[in-house]
Amino acid sequence: MNRRGVWGTAAGGALFALLVGCSSNVDGAATAPLATVDTDPPSVVRTTTPAITTTSPPTSTSMPPVTTTTASAPPVADASRFEGDPGSFYFTSPSGKFECAVLITDSSVAGCHGEFPSTAPRVEGSGAQGSAVPPNTIELTAGSPAKFSSSGDPRFHRFDGTARALPYDEVLSIPGSGSSNGLKCTVQEKTGVTCTDQVGHGFTVSDSAFELK
Structure with a gap:
């Protein structure tokens, strides 16, 4: 046999031995080479979501204390300082434009003489019946609406002394x-003299405006 044939035979034998060595014989049956199985499962990557914190609105709020201001009652004048004859109380406005009085008889009356506005309604004259003249008196009888009139007698003027100014x-x-x-009377610098009864009648008068109720 030549040298090339020997090397071929030797190589074939070596290859056969290698194949036989890589196989196994179970119960006389040849089996294929065993495959490698990776039994470790793949790692699971877990992500953690950060917790979200929310702030609930307050269910109540603390309000600052409410301060209420109560208007003080106006000062009450000492009636005795204005009394003339028994049951008669006289006063003037601080400006001197009005002379007024509160007279207590069977029916209480308050009234004034003075500088009435030009818009005051004309009234029946005291001298000539049916004539219309500017009023010289404004008066309120308790329980009745106030009115303008023309008086021949200035009955709200104090004759037995000097009337005090009502502040x-x-x-x-x-x-x-x-x-x-x-009856109640007061004088306001801006609106003038006001007299009212206990049931809502009254008047307010100045030298430029008036109101009758």
């Missing part, structure tokens, strides 16, 4: 002859 914002309150017969 601005002070209230002259005179009880009446009955439980609902009282």
Whole structure:
């Protein structure tokens, strides 16, 4: 046999031995080479979501304390300082434009003489019946609406002395002859003289404006 044939035979034998060595014989049956199985499962990557914190709005709020201001009552004048004859109380406005009085009889009356506005309604004259003249008196009888009139007798003028000025914002309150017969008068610098009864009637008068109720 030549040398090339020997090397071929030797190589074939070596290859056969290698194949036989890589196989196994179970119960006489040849099996294929065993495959390698990776039994470790792949790692699981877990991500952690950061917790979200929310702030709930307050269910109540603390409000600052509420301060209420109560208007103080106007000062009450000493009625005795304005009294003339028994049951008669006289005063003037601080400006001197009005002379006024509260007279307590069977029916309480408050009224004034003075510089009435040009818009005051004309009234029947005291001298000539049916004539219309500018008023010289404004008056309120307790329980009845206030009115302008023309008086021949200035009955709200004090003849037995000098009437005192009623200070601005002070209230002259005179009880009446009955439980609902009282009258109150006051003088405001801007609006003038105001007199009212206990049931809502009254007047306010200045030299430029008036109101009758």
